[in-house]
Amino acid sequence: MMLRIGGGDLNAVIGLVGFALGIGCGIIALNQGFSLDRAYKVTTGEAYAFPIMQVVFLVVLVAVPTILMFSTEGPGSMHAPIIISLAAGLIVGALCQKTRFCTVAGIRDSIMFKDFTLLIGFASLIGACIVMNLIVGKFHLGFEGQPIAHSDGVWNCLGMLLVGFASVLLGGCPLRQLILSGEGNVDSVVTVIGMTVGAAFCHNFGLASSGEGSTPNGHIAVILGLIVTVVIACVNIASNKKKAGA
Secondary structure, three states, X not given: OHHHHHOOEHHHHHHHHHHHHHHHHHHHHHHOOOOOOOOOXXXXXXXXXXXXXXXXXXXXXXXXXXXXXXXXXXXXXXXXXXXXXXXXXXXXXXHHHHHOOOHHHHHHHHHHOOOOHHHHHHHHHHHHHHHHHHHHOOOOOEOOOOOOOOXXXXXXXXXXXXXXXXXXXXXXXXXXXXXXXXXXXXXXXXXXXXXXXXXXXXXXXXXXOEOOEOOHHHHHHHHHHHXXXXXXXXXXXXXXXXXXXX
């Protein structure tokens, strides 16, 4: 969403509105008493398992890429050289870990606590993308003709509303979950695995949107996702209130 806005895609601005609305829904849930159970310490082996798995994947990619299947066309076939990707990932990951960067927390904290620190980082990232796209001539302001984007505002909004709502309940945006998984947070590891499986499911079973528009199956998935998220929030709130009353 942020990268699309940085490229001038106004469809992503509508997505941003939905994202903020979803975060607002999450804030309502937090104010009503939503809270995940307290964190428990895990063994060192459990904490290192996921980062080690990523290193193994990297070794396989570099050493024996022939055993993997790669996209031959479309955005999936486009990527920077591995060494540049790795360097960028390490630098950005370190900065995000150090600053506790989180897109959800930026909007959430500005609303709940009037703390705009993380929101400044959110805005700065979009601003940097706009500047770089202007420099390389890739900034194209508008709704139509954007890369792999559709202009169905309703589903742009609702899709990101689901992301914002669920991210607040999780305690962090998808980027924050990636950073936490690298720190050894097993809850975030499960979240990242879920995102990966979900993305694969969407692209293999006709749920994913494309430049041609959103899909009927995708519409159903978003609605079901919103219903499930609301149910989880309500059940958790009721359970916490019952515990408090006891």
